[in-house]
Amino acid sequence: MADAEKKGNPVIETIKTVVYALLIAGVFRTIFFQPFWIPSGSMKNTLLIGDFLFVNKMAYGYSYASCPSVIIPRFGINLDAKSFCGFADGDNTRLFGGEPERGDVVVFRHPVSGRDFVKRLIGMPGDKVQVKGGVVFINGEAAPQEPAGIFEEVAAAQGPHRLRPRCANGPVGEGGTCNKELFTETLPNGVTHSILNIGTQRSDDTPVYTVPEGNYFFMGDNRDNSSDSRVPNAAGGVGFVPYENLIGRADRVMFSSAGRSMLFFWTWRSDRFFKAVN
Structure with missing residues (x-):
């Protein structure tokens, strides 16, 4: 007993x-670290649909956005960071705050929807950013782009959402080779990274954006297939992102699956395990 x-x-x-x-x-x-699954192709070829990574939340310190979200549409659950830590929202400050660097790949909360986004930091507070002919200009200086070949992928539905890639080589039949132009872009601080080009479109030419103090300007590496700071959030884009909305820095892909589920082991991309994010 x-x-x-x-x-x-x-x-x-x-x-x-x-x-x-x-x-x-x-x-x-x-x-410490937040898991993040890449759902879209806006950051190709740096991040692919199905990449799984841990976001370093210590890099920039902590704010309301550091609190976790529990979003399960199937069960009607929609609890984002403000649901748990909304009391800390609004002052645009951070605890143990660290400054992000231009060129960082950052996960942040959308200023309006609260959903998690991942993009590359292009514009710092006070910068003047403009895109002309597909080339980024920062404070009047072009970020040089050097041709780096062709990015190839299969023209087929990708990931759980079955998204089809857009191709620079026109309409491509199911299972064909989808091409995009690959360039290496160099930012003013010397950071180099890959970008993709599909074709000429409206987002290749923008007005001059002056980044407000305490805010940042983000762009996707898949330049012609990214909803980012080039479109104001009032018009359905991202707009400027406040400092307090940063969640953390994406440093390394831990795991990657090209299929509809991470359980489909035959779709795992072994060459992307523990791959550094540059």
Whole structure:
């Protein structure tokens, strides 16, 4: 009898174990690293649909955006960071704040929808940013682009959302080779990274954007297939992103799956495991 009392009710013990595990996971996710699954192709070829990475939340310190979101549309659950930490929103400051660097690949919360986005940091506070003929100009100086060949992928539905890639070589039949022009872009601080070009479109020529203090200007590396700061958030884009909306820096792809689910092991991309994000 005494032994049974010491052991306690097994159901209650199991519940306590699950609760403790969830609390530990929640603390880890809030303070250190947040898992992030790439759902779209806006950051190709730096990040591919199906890449799984951990976001370094220590890089820029902490704000309301550091709190986790629980969004499960199938069950009608829509609890974003403001649902948990909205009391800390509005002052555009951070605890143990660190400044991001131009060229960082950053996960942030959309200023209006609250959804998580991942883009490359192009414009710093006070910068004047403009795109002319597909070339980024920062404070009047062009960010040079050097041809780097052709990016190839299969013209087929990708990821859980079954997104089809856009191709520079025109309409491509199912299973054909979809091409995009590949360039290496160099930002004013010397950071180099890959960008893709599909063709000429409206987003290749923009007005001059002056980035407000305490805000940042982001663009996708797949320049012709990215909703980013080139379009104001009032018009359905991202617009300027406040400092407090930054979640963390994407440093390394941990795992990658080209299929509809990470469980489909035959679709795993072994060459992307633990790949650094540049």
